[in-house]
Each structure stands twice: as C-alpha cells, then as structure tokens.
Amino acid sequence: MLRTDDGQTIRLEDYRPTDFAVHHVDMLVRLRDGAAEIRADIRLERREGVAMSAPLVLDGDELVLTGLWLDGEPVAPERFDATPERLVLRDLPARGPFGLRIETRLSPETNTQLMGLYRSDGVWCTQCEAEGFRRITYFLDRPDVLATYRVRLEADRASAPILLANGNPLESGDLGEGRHFAVWDDPHPKPSYLFALVAGDLDALHDRFTTASGRDVALAIYTEKGLSGRAAYAMDALKRSMIWDERRFGREYDLDVFNIVAISAFNMGAMENKGLNVFNHKYVLLDPDTATDGDYAGVETVIAHEYFHNWTGNRITCRDWFQLCLKEGLTVYRDQEFSADERSRPVKRISSVHGLKAQQFPEDQGPLQHPVRPTRYREINNFYTATVYEKGAELVRMIETILGAARFRAGMDLYFERHDGDAATIEDFLRCFEEAGGIDLWQFSRWYHQAGTPVLTVSERFANGQLTLRLEQDLPKGAAGTGTEPFHMPIRFGLVDAQGHDLALEPVAGDAEVEGDVIHLTERSAEIVFDTGETRPLVSILRDFSAPVTLRHDQRREDRLALARLDPNPFGRWRALTDLVGEMLREAALAEGAGRAVRYDEAVLDALCRSAGDAALEPALRALMVTLPGEAEIARLVGSEIDPEAIHRARRGALRALNAAGGAGFQALRSTLAEPAGAFSPDAASAGRRALRAALLPVVASGLASPAPLLGEFEAAGNMTDRLAAITALVHVFPASAEAQAALAAFFGRFETDALVLDKWFTLQATAPTDDIVEAVERLRAHPKFDLGNPNRARALIGGFATGNQRGFNRADGAGYRWVAERLAELDRLNPQTAARLATAFRSWRSFDAPRRAVAEAALRELAGRKDLSRDLSDILTRTLE
C-alpha cells in the first residue's frame, strides 16, 4: 500500500453515506472587485438512525468564515469549530429539517488554482469538480449529496452585465448605485460539483432548439467581447448533439435554457455544470483563419461530450469519485459514437484507437497504472486520466459488442429509467445490461478492477484444408497489484480471400464461443478450427479494436501486405499497414542505435505509396495510413533501453526513403487535393483532403534541398490547417534556416493578440528538433507573451516540450528533465492541478537507456524532495518514483 506523508489515502471500501442529507441550497453571491461575499442557506436533515452525538462535518478549502447561524440564531462558539479546511457543528436537531446559514468571504483575484470561484480575464467563474465547491462555502462536498439550488447574484452592471448560474432564470433587476442582480433556479437535484456561476462583460451568440416533445430551449454561447462570431460552429455542434441524443438514445434536454461560457484560464477542456457548461475557450472559438481542422473536430467532440453529460453524469451521477468512469467512460463512448455518425466511422475509430495507444497504454503499463475503477486515491484530480476516460469508453464499447446493438440499447434504456436521479455505481450500471441482455457480466467486470493492458497472442496453423486459430490472453502483473484473472474478451475477426472478400465460414470445432464475427474468449487460451478448403485465408483479427489489448500476431509478412491492400474492413487495412511500418521503424531504430546499416523495406514503402494514392479510400483514412508513427510511438515499439537519438535518425531516414519511393507521386497528389482559395469548408470530407495534403508534406519536405517552397506554401496558405502544416514542416525540417525564422516572425506578427494561435506558436517551437532546444524553450519562457498562470500557455510551452519533443526532453545530459522539473516547481505554487498533470510526462522514464534513467531519476528526486509541494504534484511524483 502507498504510504503518504499526510496519511490521506481515500479508500473505496470506507464508503458510507453522509449522516446528514441536504435538501436545498439558497445562495447569495455578492461580487465586487477584490472580494466576493457568499451567503449559503443550507437546508439539512439528520438521516434516519443517525445518533444524536454525530456532529455535522462540512468540507472547506482555504475558507474564511464570517458568520454562522442555525435556524436564524447565531451559533454559539462552543457549538462549532471552524478551520479553513473544516466546519464541525455539534448538538444539531435530532430530527426534522433545519437551516444553516454560512457566510464566507473569498478573494477570486488571488485564486490561481482555478478551482472554486476565480477570475479569468476579468470574468468571475467557478470550477467545482471534483472538490471545488468547498472553496466557495463549507459543504458536504461529495457527489452523493444531491440538492436543489437557487442562486442570487449581485454585481456592478458595468463590469458584469451578464449574470449566469445553473438552471432557469427567475428574475433580475436593478439595485441602484450601479449594482444589479439576477436569480437562477435549478429544479433538478444535483451534487455540488455541478454548481456554477459566471459573471462578466461577455458577448453572446443566441439560438433556439425545440426538443422532440416540444420544449423550446434558449441556447447561448458567451464569449470574450468581439469573439461571439467564432462560436458559430460550436453552436451548430450543440444543436446536432441535442438531436443526436434524442435519436440515438431517446434523451431530451430538461431546462428552458442551455448556456455555454468560453473562458481563457481553465484547467481542463470543459465542464458539464447543469445548464451552464463552462469551457476552455479552445473548445469553443474557431474560424478558418485561426483554427485547424483538428481544432474543429475537437470543438465538436467536447461540445457533444459536455452536452451528453446532462444525462450521463448529471441526471445520473456518481455515488463517489471511485465511480468516475461511470460518467466519463460512458460519456466518452457517447461522444465517440456521435463523431462517428457525424463524420466517418472508420476514421473516428482509428483516431480513437491511435489516441488510446498513445496515451492510455503507456499509463496502463507504467508507474501511474490504475484500474478503470480505482479503489484508492490520494488526490482525485489525478484520476481524470486516459484510463478512466478512454479505457472506460472501451469497456462500454465492449459491452455493446458483447450484447449487440439492440440489447445494448435496451440496457441503456433500463439504466436511464431505473437510475434517473441517482448517484450510482458501476455495479448498478452493469446490472442493467445483465438484466436487459440476459447475460452474466461477472467475468467481464474484471475489466473495471484489474489494471494493465492484456496481451492477446494469436497464432495460425493451416493444414489439411483447415485453419486453426489459437488465442491466448495474458495480463502481466503491474504496479497497481490488482488481479491477473482472464477477461471476457470479445474479438471481432474476419477471414479474407485473395480478392478481398470476407469468407462466410462457421467454425467446425473449438473451445471458445463464436457469435457471428465475434469470438468470445473467456479462458486463458482457446482454439478455433475452420474448414477452409485448400486456399489459406488471410486472418483479419481484432477488427475495430474490439478489445483494448496488445496484439501479438505472428502473421506472415505477405499476409500483412495483402491485408494492407485489400482487407474489406478499413480498420484492418490500417492496422496491417501500421504494424508493418511500425516494425520497419523499430528495426531501423535498433539498427541506428547499434551502428548497423539501416534498411527500409521496399514492399512496405510501396504499400505506403499505394495507400496514399488509393482513390477508393476516403482521403482522411489515407492520411492516417501514410502518417509515419511519431518518435514517441516508435519508442513504445522499442519498449526498453530507449535511445531517442537513434529513433530520431531512424524516422528521418524513413521519411527520406518514403520520399525517394513516391515523392513525385506525392507532389502530384498534393496539388490535385489543393482547394481553390476562399473555398474553405470545415466539413469532414474537405478536412480529409487537407489532412492528406498535410500528411504528405513532411515526406516531401524531407527531400527538399531548400526551405523556399515551404515558406512559399506558408505564405500562400488560406487557412490555419494549411498554414500550420507548412510552418511546422519548415521549422521542423529546416530549423536553423532564415526562412523558418521569417515565418515564425510573420506568424507572431499576425497573431500576436490571439491567445489560441499564440499557443500554437509556442508549441511549434518547443517541439523543434534542434540541439539547443532547452536553451530555446528557456528563451521562450522569458518571452513577454509567456504566462505560467494561464494553463493553455503553460501546456503549450512546457507540455509541448515534455510530451512533443522526445529527443529534447530526454536529452542525455538531463537538461531537458531539469528544465521541466524547475517549471513544475514554479507552477505548483500557482496551480497544482496543472502542474501534476504536466508531471505525468515523466511516467515512462524507466523505459529509457541507463544514462537517461539516471539523470531523470535525479531530477525527479530533487523535485520530490522540495518542501511544500502540493498533494497533487507529490502524489504523481511519489507514484512515478515508486
């Protein structure tokens, strides 16, 4: 068990309901420059059977108590104890509701943690998940305490003409002396983490939506002054999300208004507060000149995600924070399905899987490993992870695969019907699918409890007209120390003939159940036999990545090459090609490291060229197929004793080899994909063409003798997608050139006042492959536009370097590690949550070669040994070093 300095480990097995229930909260919030006064009138009641001696213990965090009343009478000092972290009241009524009035005074301007009530560019806003409400008032700040809320806001009309809170607007008016007020009422009982208010001088984009049952909903997206025009795509995505949830899951919106506010200083992506979603402005503001197609897709996803939380998260919330995946995994699954329906299903699936392998797999195989439903934590903010979100979504997807679409929908319907208004658990969720699907998910539930990425080993035997598939699963024991029992693994597959058709073959023998195209592997190993006749089929296994496993399939190289060309399943095609390319790069990196001759497989290069030019495939898919794995991805394939310099050289070499194999064709293809100036549309098909153009650019650039054409492309670009692709190639392939410097200066000059574009400018430079990169990021840190207190800017520079510049961060002299460690120490004093998140960049330090391990460990130990680290950062460092 993890030992902690403050002894503060929270355990699932210790869960018990609160002694007191909260029925209603009435808040009066008075906002003034420099101070905010909060008056919370909380209606409480001792739960049945709770002893009279039980005190009421309320959570706080850096609070200043200015007044305390019980049923209208001031509370005598001997009946309570107040510290910034806790308010304890004794001798409260034995039965029946009572009212507690708590007054606190806050200082939003000095709240740099961005949790609780803070100011972002002058706008008052709140962030309460997971434990931020206790920074506003003393409360039973946990998700199983559900109450209705009414909020009255008072502020100067000049600085805050807009006053927003959860629910529906009730009344508003003038208070004289330049002050005004607004009252908001939320009739839906909710946990405190969904509380929100916003006050400021904001512009708005308005629209309307009528739900299937005829409710007229006023929609608004609030932005910084002058930027509401950039919210049009977000508004469109919102309306599409609302329709989709009605059609796909039968879920309607349930208030008269739905408001979204875009904020510049924000710890994460966005927050699903009831009726008042608050967003990092990165996931709202877009136009073709400042945002890439990737940004458009991100906005669509995050808008949908937060909207979908209204049912999966808000109406049905979590009993405790161990159940976080109940809302997050499920809601990610829902937003992925939305994007798949709105754009391209195979392209969406491939990008989700690519992201899962890049983010979640390393987490699941390193020191920060934890089960999808953890059983203990020190700091809950550190569990908003790829494992809870992305692997959590994979588990929901596997339930769908196991049950089939109809029974899955029946299970969801039952979940919504049975648990609406509840604070539920994973067990509650699974029971709905067991009942609606008539199936036992006991073995399946291990996916929630056992940490680590299972390995699925597949081998083929072909003899006497029979193909035998042998499947074996293994879960290596990892850092989390949870079980290694076999999973119920749904494995989607196809047997493909030489013309690229799926063969309709039923197994003739075997010890695993096969249902249509899904093998249910439930034992450690199983064999399945097919009568194939004399021609050996191609085995397309784990289609659509039907289970989140590491696949080891000792497939013949010619079979892979054939599947890369003709698997009718697009995911299978992508995977076959990606596996071949990965293997080629892994071998090249090992050869580079050992000083051996490097060769790049002609057949694989040829397959890449062919895929790029295959007009039968949508361009977005071709873009995914021809993009070589990044350096971090190659490092994962190498696995241990990683030498980032060798990987860098191997990847460079592969780009040049690919250019030599197909450069002329790529140039021609790129020009056929170019769109006429001024014809920008963000739709998926147009974005796909731009993606393919951009994917080919680094290849073409690797063969250029001079950077001039890249500068030309940068200058001619009519949208941010093309512009960023060009300047990235320029700065990454010709970093020292005058052209690169000129482009960077022009880019800065044009977008100097645009925060979101400047973030790209910082990241672009932090990821450049130069030998003096540590010195370069240090210069950028001193740049007047750098602001450690703004999480997007901090992530752009520090995160860009630590996670986007493998060679620089892992420099053998340790300068990269030390620079990041120093930044984390500084940031921790301002914003522990963001510091802790950035610190996860160190999670794979043990996979590097010995000299790097030594300097990484030294930098980590030096940081971990500093005084007054936050619980957030020290939790990550302790686990990373364990």
Ligand code: TRP
């Ligand atoms: N619940 C949010 C989501 O996934 C994310 C979230 C959790 C968050 N904690 C936060 C956002 C703190 C901002 C700040 O949709």
Ligand code: ZN
């Ligand atoms: Zn979420």
